Amino acid sequence: MKLVHFTIVAGIALSAPAISYAQVAGSTLLGVSVGELRDVTVGWSAKRQILGHTVYNNMDERVGSIDDIIVTTGKAVSYAIVNAGGFLAVAKHNVAIPVSQFQLNGDKLVLPGATRDALKAAPEFEYAN
Template sequence: MRIKLAAMSSAAFLLATGLAFAQGAWVEVDDDDMAVNIPVDPPTYTVGDLDDMEIVGQDGEEIGDVDEILASGDGSSMAVVTDVGGFLGIGQRNVVIPLTDARIHNDKIIINMTKDQIESLDEWSK
């Protein structure tokens, strides 16, 4: 499903929600040119810029790479999907990581959670 949110500015993505989103609250964003609002200099990144970007936990441990970018149904929040757990691709599962309090530094998304916290998130399925 292609979502066009051209009318929304990056300021509309307040990212002020908690982690308690049900899977049904998120929709995949396919518009690579849509702006996202994550603290970074320069301040404008697009959905396409986040695709495959490395995700790092608050403790500096690598979590994974961005597989999908999601937006809440009302467009007020964004999240990313990544694979966690498993070994050599076996037993991995997809989880949704809300971008609440996230930031970008050196082309990496820094999440305000540890790897263990992220691995305990509920599994995501389309």
């Protein structure tokens, strides 16, 4: 009986390194490699640092807020959807703005030269069906 238990435990112990090796970070399984994980951890969080945050112009006036981020099929963040609507965003007017036009000034997202009226006059962004 003890020999059977020993054989089972020995079999599990010998197969454990093979099982753990199959899930090493950076393998072709799900997730990211250790190198990619470093990039992810120092990158921007859309939820924490972008979405819902106020957009200012270079005169420190509030001109809208970030409602969404558009990632193109090429996997690049290309556009921010800015809500330039009315008070407390009751009347939405979403405008697509290339992310290259934004500047980061301290902890503020700045859209140089923008005014609330100019954003409201821009064509409204609508999601494809």
